[in-house]
Amino acid sequence: MDSAAINEELICAVCRDVFVEPVTLPCGHNYCNECVNQLKKSALGTTARGRSHYTCPLCLAPCETEIELKKNVVLHNIIEKICQQQLQPGANVFCSVCKGQQRAPAxxxxxxxxESYCSLHIMPHLENKFFLQHVLVSPTAETNRLCRDHGKELELYCKTDSTPLCVYCMLPSETKHLAGHDVVKLAEARHIVKEECLDKLGNIKENLSQVQGSLQKLDETASCSKDALEKQQQGYIGFLKKVKLFIDIEEKAWEKRFSVAKLQESGLIKHKAEKLEQLQTKLQEAVSAMEKALSNQDPVTLLQANEEITLDPKTAHPQLKINNELNTVVATREQSMEEPDCESSSSWFCVLGTGAFSTGLHCWEVTVRGLPSxxxxxxYRSISRDPPDSKLGSNDKAWALSYSKSRQHFCAQHNLLMYSFSVNKTPDKIGLFLDNDSGVLSFYDADLLECLYTFYCSFKAPVYPAFCPKFEKDTEFVTEAMRVRKSILF
Known part of the structure; x- marks a missing residue:
């Protein structure tokens, strides 16, 4: 009997591996002890007259589960001796296909x-035509150092194809690496490959440096874009807040008008019809104006906030100094030379704007930071120039909001109407919102966008912006100037 047949007899019919702790059934067939235990477990559900049994996989002979099987000592010793005989130099390489605790040597x-194969699993390579072209060598774990074509140790290196070779690859019958190919020893090829790797490493590092530079530039660009977007966002938010403030002012103005109309209607029964007709006329005009304004989709045109506000030197007090751009005024101790047609006030430090407002919406801002009053x-243009009526807001031709640092309070005044109040934080910039058609004049903190006071009036003539950088005569002269500018929406 040849070795292949002997090895086949040492294989368990259940697990198809070499016997491990073999036991013998009453029928004479041998199996691994663990395989028999599996057969017993699978047969626990099968009973016959109260006694369970299982069958031999080879001859189907029944075997009682209560029988205690004996270990086949002879078969176990034979397997041990065969394994010891196969443990020779190179026998530490085991079969890659075998499973279990006792893997057969390759x-x-x-x-x-x-892969490595034992005498049993090598049979397909010896019998199957598909594997006849495979190269078989003595058992070894270092197949990567052997030539795949001849099974010999790799000793040469083809620089042309970047392929390791054995000496058989250089035979005349092997023409792949002969004509025009540069073949060197494998030891020399190590330095060549190392130099090539160093060159590639240098290129990779250079490319990596370029990529890192590009990433840094991309981060800088993203940061700049983010700052620009945040700045633009703040601009739009400020614009929307200002529009909301103007809408709130208009809403309160109309609430006041309707409230006054209701009180007048209840108090003056006799003139009810006449009053209602007048109110109806005003409301129709206001609705027409509001519908015309709302039909305009451009917020800049709606608010008319881009018109320039300039100062008229002809109306300035002799001790007021106006810059060349006509947008800044400061009170000084020295008197300026008045022009022959000067309309300036002789007592109060006031100056009017050059443009008159007779219809529409207007808004402008005045910087008052550092001014004591x-x-x-x-x-109106016809405001009195002589005391005591030349003080801004003291007559029926002016509407004014004043501030006194010494008293720490504001005062809204028109003729005999006077209202004093205070705020938590003194504004650095005062905004004015004028609705000629509705008769609304509102003062607000241009930085916090908080309404300070609103006049509800009826203008009988065009009105001019009025400015007084020194409202109280006993206050000191300061270098800070009052600056006028249009309302910035964006």
Missing amino acids: EKTCVSCG WAVGVA
Whole structure:
């Protein structure tokens, strides 16, 4: 009997592996002890007259589960001796296919497959035509150092194809690496490959440096874009807040008008019809104006906030100094030379704007930071220039909001109407919102966008912006100037 047949007799019919702790059934067939235990477990559900049994996988002979099987000592010793005989130099390479605790030593190693096989599992390579071209060598674990075509140790290196070779690859019958190919020893190739790797490493580092530079530039660009977007966002938010403030002012103005109309209607029964007709006329005009304004989709045109506000030197007090751009005024101790046609006030430090407002919506801002006392508002052109009526807001031709640092309070005044109040934080910039058609004049903190006071009036003539950088005569002269500018929406 040849070795293949002997090895086949040492294989368990259940697990198809070499016997491990073999036991013998009453029928004479041998199996691994663990395989028999599995057969017993699978047969626990099968009973016959109260006695369970299982069958032999080979001859189907019944075997009682209560029988205690004996270990086949002879078969176990034979397997031990065969394994000891196979433990020779190179026998520490085991079969790659065998499973279990006792893997058989490899008899051959296939260089083409990169696997080792025992005498049983090598049979397909010896019998199957598909595997006839595979190269079989003595058992070895280092198949990567053998030539896949000849099974010999790799000793040469082809620089042309970047392929390791054995000496058989250089035979005349092997023409792949002969004509025009540069073949060197494998030891020399190590330095060549190392130099090539160093060159590639340098290129990779250079490319990596370029990529890192590009990433840094991309981060800088993203940061700049983010800052620009945040700045633009803040601009739009400020614009929307200002529009909301103007809408709130208009809403409160109309609430006041309707409230006054209701009180007048209840108090003056006799003139009810006449009053209602007048109110109806005003409401129709206001609705027409509001519908015309709402039909305009451009917020800049709606608010008319881009018109320039300039100062008229002809209306300035002799001790007021106005810059060349006509947008800044400061009170000084020295008197300026008045022009022959000067319309300036002789007592109060006031100056009017050059443009008159007779219809539409208007808004402008005045910087009052550092001024101990000031006043801003609107006035008719015919406002008195002589005391005591030349004080801004003291007559029926001007509407003004003034501030006194010494008293720490504001005062809204028109003729005999006077209202004093205080705020938590003194504004650095005062905004004015004028609705000629509705008769609304509102003062607000231009930084916090908080309404300070609103006049509800009826203008009988065009009004001019009015400015007073020194409202109280006993206050000191300061270098800070009152600056006028249009309302910035964006």
